[in-house]
Amino acid sequence: MRRLGIAVLAFSLSACTTLDPYTGEKGVGNSAKGAGIGAIAGAAIGAATASKNDRDKAILTGAALGAAAGGGIGYYMDKQEKALRDKLAGSGVQVQREGDNLRLIMPGNITFQTDSAQIRGNFYDVLDSVSLVLKEFKDTSILVAGHTDSVGNDNYNQGLSERRAYSVKNYLSSAGIPSGRVQAVGFGERHPVASNSTDAGREQNRRVELELEPLR
Template sequence: MLKKLTLMAFSAALLAGCASSGSSDMNAADEVVATTVTVSDVGDYMDQQEAEFRQQLKGTGVTIIRTKNYLVIVMPSSITFASDKYNVVPEFYPALDTAAALLRKYSATNIDVNGYTDSTGSDAHNLKLSQQRANSVAGYLIQQGVSPQRIMPVGYGEADPVATNSTKEGRAENRRVEIKIAPPKPASEQMAKN
């Protein structure tokens, strides 16, 4: 049964790829592999993605965190944005270009782009700035070819600090954008919904 569902998902992905007229850096085989994931393959899929992110983003200042079910790419604001600004600094484009290429390659995942600030400034200002930063990163990823249907940008302001806000170093850690990558739904689960 699982083999039949996987074969059906493979066929659907192959036909969808044939109908597409857009260009992509990914070849058709990668695209099919990325969109056809069985229950037993989800862990392997996330493991492969994590390994590539770690290898290709090494030395960029980005931190990769693996939780049980998610992969989180943490981008500190000190390397991503100017102080109290939301436009991505050009020096960070290469790291985001690499992330976008990997997100295109592993196209079965869903992506939350979460913005955070420290506790200085008003709640309203922090919430707005964090949303603008999340939107800025999400917009850049979309410009680089990541499907907008996969991306959900959200600003959380000063919520969910990862360090104390009572020190300069702690506040710097709290100012960040996180790309949270959710594992793909297995082909059998996707087919059951249709």
């Protein structure tokens, strides 16, 4: 049993070794991490649910199934992340990875003018690029979060942030993304990413963020 546990651990760690798609260096990728975690969890379930005589086999089977499930989500998001980075290169949009989730941060210089929920002309190309990727990766849910700078009162900014979020949601829907995959929410001025004391800072805060999460 001890030797089998060591074998499962070795399997998990070997699954965690991969090549970074951007640098080409060997390391630990998100999909590989998921495979390793899934292998350990699957082995634990196998050990807990099998009879004594079948425990060794159940551990190995659970490890293999867990690795496939855990690695699959990570691999799916790895591919989606690469597609978004390729499409949005040079656009000013930040692509951030948070575990198996992705966040697209779109600042005010490409999204909305002050006191406006009307999409800027140069923002359409960005949203079209995002839409192409989202149509390819159909098992992803999208949360559109609208934000404002601190100019104006709280209630007004809350409504403005909601209108901005719905402007983006409606455009994504018009571009072919099913509305059931997209939610919209406004946060007003509550979550600034820069100082509201300068024009440049307010422009960064006047933003939209898209949070992409795999459907499990």
